[in-house]
Amino acid sequence: MPPSEELSTLLDPESTALITVECQRGVVGPGAALPRLAREARESGALANVARLVAAARDSGIQVIHAVAERRPDGRGANRNARLFRAAERLPVQQLTGTDATLLAPPIEVAEQDLVVRRLHGLSPIQGTDVDALLRNLGCRTLVVTGVSANVAIPNTVFDAVNRGYAAVVPSDAIAGVPADYTPAMIRHTLALVATVATTDEVLACLWPADVRPG
Template sequence: MELLRPEGCALLTVECQRGVVGPDSALPELAAVAQESGALGRVAQLVAAAHDTGVQVLHAVAERRADGRGASRNAPLFRAVERLPVRQLSGSAAVEIAEPIPVAPEDLVVRRLHGLSPIAGTEVDALLRNLGRRTLVITGVSANVAIPAAVFDAVNLGYTAVVPEDAIAGVPASYTPAMVRHTLALAAAVTTADEVAACWRRTAVTPSRSNFPAP
């Protein structure tokens, strides 16, 4: 698949943070689905494949300041988040990337304090343009909100969106395939994690790590 050539492609992990998909999640039902479906493990496999083939990885993290300054409050979801027992506070363990996802020095972590989307109002678009990446592989959670928001924003900004349907999760578990079939497939190329990784490996020229100095 030409659009998945590593030199023009980036991988976005969405809210794959300990406070969302980890064992101490603020959203235990979502965390359970992400883990039990294998989606979280497949995100980790894609990140590892990206590191090996020169695909740029971006981790999108949702967090908030302890004082809540700048946080969105104009939707029921935001108000519900304020009442959760686990808070996604900046600098806390909750906003660290969850295991088993590997994080490399060349990865970019984009943190947002507001909104529903990991792209709108964040650095993602500017970073992708500076890196010359025009295809965005979108993974993570949730299929209910942030994943479709990312797909629509990416397409509206002129990127080609690719969704590995087995590397995203939402609640209930039955909702994700319906979202993929009836909505995401209209805006993104739908594939699987194995197919994406295999394509990267077939078309990679040099491993990404050769492009970065040793620490």
């Protein structure tokens, strides 16, 4: 089966969901806690491609889920068992519940039909959250994974999805990490072994046939 046909088969709107991972203002927006990651997400076009995919998913009837990482002001329940967590506690911008840092970053917009899943702990949007149960209730078999970072949360999301029996699709230009050359290497040597890797345009071509594609 040619790759385009295989991708089209995987992206059946009846059994596909799209997840945005930590595409929030405190992570990839102006004044984010990690300026280098935020800059890479924007300058690489990854964030703009996430927004394109979100719009196309809605138009195609694909469920959109936004996975947001946050913490309580008192830090209760948050992990401290890795350098990453301890370093995050010292960042000038905190992803505190109810603050602007936990809102979705432009140009991504949240629609009424979208699901927003927030987590107070861990590295993965799936492990220990409502995402798996929501996907099963939606009849999902394929999960399109977008967002940040290619260093930690994206591979966690893909592995957790695959371990739970979902097929994962990764639009390679709709994820970002640092340094810039790490992301394509990680995709090639890791994610490509367990997920279907495509470009944003290839995914859009499956969701929007040429005769109805905007523009």
